[in-house]
Amino acid sequence: MSIIKVNNLTKTYKNGKGIFDLDFSVKEGEVFGYLGPNGAGKTTTIRQLMGFTNADKGSCTIMGLDCRTQTEEIQKSVGYLPGEIAFFDNMTGEAFLKFIKEMKSIEDKSRMHDLIERFELDPSRKIRKMSKGMKQKVGIISAFMHDPEVYILDEPTSGLDPLMQRNFINLINEEKSRGKTILMSSHIFEEIDKTSDRIGVIKEGRLVTVEDVHSIKASLRKIFIVNVGNQKDIDIIKSSGLEINSVTGNQIEIVVSSNYNKFNQVLAKCNVLGIEILNQSLEQVFMKYYG
């Protein structure tokens, strides 16, 4: 069942930018990675999902409710993290989180405290004096504290240190295993790689591709750089039928996608001095959509 549905959504801004005929959906329990260069329309899409702006054409729904007209109902089950975080002036982190907790009518404080602990946030400071990363943590806690069914996260790890980024990825994977639906925009391939089930790439306001991460990963080819003893070994490998990328001296690059057994058998006949693996990453697959 699709939780988030975007149907032919078009929103043009005065400068000609925007999103055009956007059409995609996010299934229940799925993490949807939303990629694209700066200014491609990621945040514009998210604004539509949050009901902040009126569309020129098309519509979007979350759990069957219209994003623009049934916002109040939708927000009960959505956790939202804005891309640019702005809080109330002069509130401490604690006061702000308490304020959001009350605005969301949450009775149970335990999840909020768990999250504060998990992200090692010191909430007693004035938000105005917090660093970018600390503000981001406050934003994440606000988005996750009411344990919603759906998450909409706009560049959630920006400003976080590597340890906290890992922390965040773990949190996402936990939520995913609890059946939550997540749409997450990002520039960081690593976090998308570790969390997403599908990836949508947007460029200049149009969706250029939607790919299943698991099948991409399965089709990723591995390149083995093998150092062998002499020219005879090179010849054995060359005549074996394995896919050869290049040969430099006694070093040979072999491309392997599924034929690991054959690869093994061939190498067993040679005097192998060393093997290096060159991983083709998701980043390389998607980089072509940027630029």
Added chain:
Amino acid sequence: MNKTLLKATFKSNWGVGLIIAAVMIMYAFSIISIYDPNSLAGLTDMVKMMPKELVAAMGFEDLGTTLTTYVGNTYYNFIAILFPMIYVIIVGNRLVAKHVDSGSMAFLLSTPNSRLTIVKTQALYLLSSITAIFLLLILAAISICQAMFPGSLDIGGFLLLNLVSLLTFYAIGGITFLFSCIFNDTKQSLSFGAGVPIAFFVLNMLSNAGEQMSWLKYFTIFSLLNPTEILEKSSTTLISIIILLMISAITYTCGIVLFNRRSLPL
């Protein structure tokens, strides 16, 4: 209406309101304390020695013969306009436009509260805080008058005068609130939200200043607040009240409806 938001808005704005109320009460005290029923004529003579246009612009021309007319003309033509106006300009802009401009509105709207609830709560805050300022002023002014000149103040007339002043600021507040609701950045919201009331204020002073410019009174809301006419229980007061209520109703409703419908740059 949302209680949590109302509380938060109160917390970040009560300071301004309190300062405004304190300054207004201080002025009320000094104006009342220099009143002397025996030498009101002398005071009128003294006022006559000052430049005529300036005195007229501030509405001090005719001080009347009683404590009530004296307070009405010295205070409600100038002080009681200037300070609430400053309050309404500052707070009106903060209530909506600032949240939209800074982006904190995104957090408000990502809670299960409709835009209507959020913006109505902010409107309610503006209306009730203006009311609170006037209530404090009324209480203080009546106490000061009763303490210094027991029985001299026409309380009914004074209350009516304050009611019209309060409604004037419901209307002026409505105007700043409307601009706060429709603009994306505080610069615009503030230039219109402050510009229009200040223009009314200047037009009001000019229209008081002389016969040639008295036609300007048709272009300013503040001419509906005419202390002399109100204290004479003139029938025009009722018309003023109705017009002020209509302006308030229209501006707040438009602000709320337009905010609910428009695209927000969050």
